[in-house]
Amino acid sequence: ASKKIHAAPPLVLCGGFVMLIVLGMLLLKLPFASTQSIGWMQSLFTATSAVTVTGLVVVDTGSAFTLFGQLVIAILIQLGGLGLMTFAVVTLLALGGKIGFLQQTIAKEAFNQTDTSTLVSTAKSVLWFSLIVESIGMLILTLYWSAELGWKTSLLHGFFYTISAFNNAGFALSPDSLMPYVADPVINLTITALFITGGLGFSVWMELWRKRCWNKLSLYSRLMLTGTLLINVIALLAIYWIEYDNPATLGALSSCGKWLAAWFQAVTPRTAGFNTLAIHQLEDATTALTLLLMFIGGGSLSTASGIKVVTFMVLVLATYSFLRRDGAVTAFGRTIPTGTVQKALALTVISVGVTWISIFLLLITEQAAFIDVVFEAVSALGTVGLSRGLTASLSPAGELIIIILMFMGRLGPLTLAYFLASPRSRTIAYPESRLAVG
Amino acid sequence: ASKKIHAAPPLVLCGGFVMLIVLGMLLLKLPFASTQSIGWMQSLFTATSAVTVTGLVVVDTGSAFTLFGQLVIAILIQLGGLGLMTFAVVTLLALGGKIGFLQQTIAKEAFNQTDTSTLVSTAKSVLWFSLIVESIGMLILTLYWSAELGWKTSLLHGFFYTISAFNNAGFALSPDSLMPYVADPVINLTITALFITGGLGFSVWMELWRKRCWNKLSLYSRLMLTGTLLINVIALLAIYWIEYDNPATLGALSSCGKWLAAWFQAVTPRTAGFNTLAIHQLEDATTALTLLLMFIGGGSLSTASGIKVVTFMVLVLATYSFLRRDGAVTAFGRTIPTGTVQKALALTVISVGVTWISIFLLLITEQAAFIDVVFEAVSALGTVGLSRGLTASLSPAGELIIIILMFMGRLGPLTLAYFLASPRSRTIAYPESRLAVG
Ligand SMILES: [K+]
Numbered sequence: 010a011s012k013k014i015h016a017a018p019p020l021v022l023c024g025g026f027v028m029l030i031v032l033g034m035l036l037l038k039l040p041f042a043s044t045q046s047i048g049w050m051q052s053l054f055t056a057t058s059a060v061t062v063t064g065l066v067v068v069d070t071g072s073a074f075t076l077f078g079q080l081v082i083a084i085l086i087q088l089g090g091l092g093l094m095t096f097a098v099v100t101l102l103a104l105g106g107k108i109g110f111l112q113q114t115i116a117k118e119a120f121n122q123t124d125t126s127t128l129v130s131t132a133k134s135v136l137w138f139s140l141i142v143e144s145i146g147m148l149i150l151t152l153y154w155s156a157e158l159g160w161k162t163s164l165l166h167g168f169f170y171t172i173s174a175f176n177n178a179g180f181a182l183s184p185d186s187l188m189p190y191v192a193d194p195v196i197n198l199t200i201t202a203l204f205i206t207g208g209l210g211f212s213v214w215m216e217l218w219r220k221r222c223w224n225k226l227s228l229y230s231r232l233m234l235t236g237t238l239l240i241n242v243i244a245l246l247a248i249y250w251i252e253y254d255n256p257a258t259l260g261a262l263s264s265c266g267k268w269l270a271a272w273f274q275a276v277t278p279r280t281a282g283f284n285t286l287a288i289h290q291l292e293d294a295t296t297a298l299t300l301l302l303m304f305i306g307g308g309s310l311s312t313a314s315g316i317k318v319v320t321f322m323v324l325v326l327a328t329y330s331f332l333r334r335d336g337a338v339t340a341f342g343r344t345i346p347t348g349t350v351q352k353a354l355a356l357t358v359i360s361v362g363v364t365w366i367s368i369f370l371l372l373i374t375e376q377a378a379f380i381d382v383v384f385e386a387v388s389a390l391g392t393v394g395l396s397r398g399l400t401a402s403l404s405p406a407g408e409l410i411i412i413i414l415m416f417m418g419r420l421g422p423l424t425l426a427y428f429l430a431s432p433r434s435r436t437i438a439y440p441e442s443r444l445a446v447g
Numbered sequence: 448a449s450k451k452i453h454a455a456p457p458l459v460l461c462g463g464f465v466m467l468i469v470l471g472m473l474l475l476k477l478p479f480a481s482t483q484s485i486g487w488m489q490s491l492f493t494a495t496s497a498v499t500v501t502g503l504v505v506v507d508t509g510s511a512f513t514l515f516g517q518l519v520i521a522i523l524i525q526l527g528g529l530g531l532m533t534f535a536v537v538t539l540l541a542l543g544g545k546i547g548f549l550q551q552t553i554a555k556e557a558f559n560q561t562d563t564s565t566l567v568s569t570a571k572s573v574l575w576f577s578l579i580v581e582s583i584g585m586l587i588l589t590l591y592w593s594a595e596l597g598w599k600t601s602l603l604h605g606f607f608y609t610i611s612a613f614n615n616a617g618f619a620l621s622p623d624s625l626m627p628y629v630a631d632p633v634i635n636l637t638i639t640a641l642f643i644t645g646g647l648g649f650s651v652w653m654e655l656w657r658k659r660c661w662n663k664l665s666l667y668s669r670l671m672l673t674g675t676l677l678i679n680v681i682a683l684l685a686i687y688w689i690e691y692d693n694p695a696t697l698g699a700l701s702s703c704g705k706w707l708a709a710w711f712q713a714v715t716p717r718t719a720g721f722n723t724l725a726i727h728q729l730e731d732a733t734t735a736l737t738l739l740l741m742f743i744g745g746g747s748l749s750t751a752s753g754i755k756v757v758t759f760m761v762l763v764l765a766t767y768s769f770l771r772r773d774g775a776v777t778a779f780g781r782t783i784p785t786g787t788v789q790k791a792l793a794l795t796v797i798s799v800g801v802t803w804i805s806i807f808l809l810l811i812t813e814q815a816a817f818i819d820v821v822f823e824a825v826s827a828l829g830t831v832g833l834s835r836g837l838t839a840s841l842s843p844a845g846e847l848i849i850i851i852l853m854f855m856g857r858l859g860p861l862t863l864a865y866f867l868a869s870p871r872s873r874t875i876a877y878p879e880s881r882l883a884v885g
Pocket residue numbers: 062063064177178179280281282392393394
């Protein structure tokens with residue numbers, strides 16, 4: 010006896026995020042949530058940044074918010090990161106109601122999954138998986154930090170950083186993020202393991218768990234795993250090489266510290282957003298690489314955003330197959346449908362378009378260097394949260410633009426584009442016409 | 448009895464350009480070509496910039512080269528702009544030989560034309576059209592400049608600027624380009640008319656001449672004309688609005704001068720490359736707009752480069768049709784074939800990839816601001832020739848990167864990509880596989 014939801018899935022997803030953001034804004038505006046006076050705009054910005062798991066901040070999370078405020082932020086991150094839909098499905102299940110067709114459609118959209126029969130078990134697996142990974146992460150971090158910070162603080166830090174890392178949120182409790190731990194192997198490896206695990210996407214982990222054999226994996230998982238490996242290795246080597254002599258970044262570190270810091274900086278842009286190096290002191294070439302990594306992002310159905318690794322892979326494969334004059338786009342002995350290529354194209358065009366327009370507007374509203382503005386916009390749309398320092402000095406108009414970008418980035422360009430164009434069923438087939446491009 | 452050419456069209460096109468550049472480099476290195484000592488690199492850079500109709504310069508064309516040197520540059524521009532193939536076809540014809548199948552294939556590639564029967568008449572029309580338009584332009588400019596410069600100089604200027612404008616080369620005889628004429632209606636309108644005419648592409652003009660009716664025009668011409676109109680009007684209004692109060696650009700001009708200067712700055716990035724305003728003093732928002740315009744470029748089979756207006760339109764239409772959930776990409780009652788959409792995608796991915804890699808490399812080789820490097824790379828690949836001032840201070844490695852970019856930009860990314868991947872004929876059809884993107 011479930012109530013019918015008459016709204017379309019993207020509308021529900023969008024509405025859910027808006028409600029969560031508004032709720033978060035109100036909670037963070039409570040007098041006992043902050044240690045200082047927080048404006049409505051700052052509160053809205055923080056709530057949006059948390060729900061969209063971005064991590065851009067206009068006030069320092071560690072000093073401006075009380076324990077209550079920090080817990081609100083952690084919960085917003087967890088709800089936003091895991092996805093409202095996981096919770097919706099599980100809640101409906103917990104309430105004993107059967108989930109109706111429309112809810113199934115919504116959940117299908119949310120999970121990128123077509124098989125409705127496995128939907129509920131999928132949602133459960135997602136929750137269990139998150140719980141287990143986060144428990145392990147929290148245990149390691151709390152134990153490690155207890156010597157340095159004492160049990161009480163280390164418990165809070167372990168809890169907060171685990172949620173922030175696994176959900177690729179990048180919120181930190183100090184303004185310099187994880188810079189004090191730049192050469193610390195435990196923090197580096199635990200935090201990166203958490204956000205890579207979350208950013209790879211649940212479907213890949215589930216498949217790995219069930220099939221345990223490369224050849225049995227789906228095309229999606231194989232593309233995702235090879236893409237992630239390739240991108241991470243290339244980024245690691247490039248950053249290690251470029252920053253090796255930079256006294257403000259790797260220059261001062263030990264040999265082992267150099268590799269750890271380069272590794273962290275290679276993987277954090279997609280789309281964790283913590284930093285162990287001073288972002289504004291990276292070489293410009295590293296910044297250009299970071300921009301690309303932030304734009305690509307992580308996995309579909311994950312806690313990461315961006316155009317997604319597999320979208321990027323499809324673009325590259327489609328280009329390659331065109332050059333080879335293949336009739337079809339193929340990978341690992343499978344053909345990628347034309348519709349998928351078109352979807353990847355549409356998504357990328359919209360992402361580039363939104364990024365360009367927001368950069369254009371920010372260059373008008375802000376008095377800042379071009380590179381800082383470009384970095385901020387790409388970081389917001391990719392819900393990355395890295396910044397060259399512009400966030401705190403944004404004008405109100407600029408803050409609004411970044412809020413909209415974070416929101417669009419987390420919902421995904423296609424969900425938002427849903428509102429821009431309504432589908433029509435074509436009845437007339439137009440004749441094909443040859444056309445010169447390029 | 449024509450000799451067989453066994454090389455593939457892209458190879459011939461590429462080889463022709465290389466030969467022309469080497470010839471130009473040698474001619475410009477002759478002692479009586481320059482008024483000062485010109486190095487091999489400077490000579491190569493200038494020849495490449497001329498043949499690829501880019502207009503980026505490492506030495507001032509007006510003062511560093513003699514009349515002979517300037518004439519060599521003008522001829523390189525004319526040959527590079529009109530296309531080697533026009534000349535090849537016409538030369539073969541003039542020699543009385545019948546053009547063989549392979550030459551036809553080459554010319555087809557060069558003209559983007561499929562009907563081989565009209566090929567020779569097309570090549571003739573191109574030449575006549577260029578001759579007539581350039582004669583008119585030269586007449587106007589020479590007459591206008593004669594009062595100011597005297598007959599001898601005005602004849603040289605009329606000749607040089609007409610060729611440079613019609614071929615979208617952007618070479619000027621003074622280091623400040625056309626800045627002294629920022630509010631001059633005759634120079635503004637003549638020069639923009641010349642480069643817009645050249646940049647629209649011959650096929651559009653021929654169709655307009657023959658059909659004289661909008662509804663009879665091909666899909667290509669309609670997309671090209673509407674796209675050009677839309678882009679130019681939007682750019683004009685945006686630049687007028689953004690720069691209105693900028694004392695270094697429009698601020699000091701009269702009302703009429705403001706419109707003329709905004710118009711010039713709106714149309715020159717696609718891909719003429721003259722400037723009447725100081726490029727490095729434009730607002731950052733105008734710079735962002737200019738970057739986009741430079742990337743888009745002009746028409747196919749024209750003297751302009753870039754990804755081309757119709758490629759851009761196809762990307763936008765494909766995205767729109769995906770959002771509308773149309774089965775096909777349509778425009779003006781015609782369906783755009785899937786292969787064309789895939790070609791547009793491949794071309795754009797390659798262009799973005801090449802641009803990104805060159806920016807990355809330039810950021811390593813050059814000590815320059817991020818925005819200057821981005822601008823220089825996009826300008827070179829689009830063979831635009833606008834610069835924020837980096838060209839003259841490039842390192843040898845940077846000069847080489849820009850030379851390669853100009854060359855790739857003029858040949859077109861697809862021609863060069865031809866060398867990267869050889870075609871194969873697929874015999875195995877792989878099964879389709881669903882794939883999540885975004
Ligand atoms: K993030």
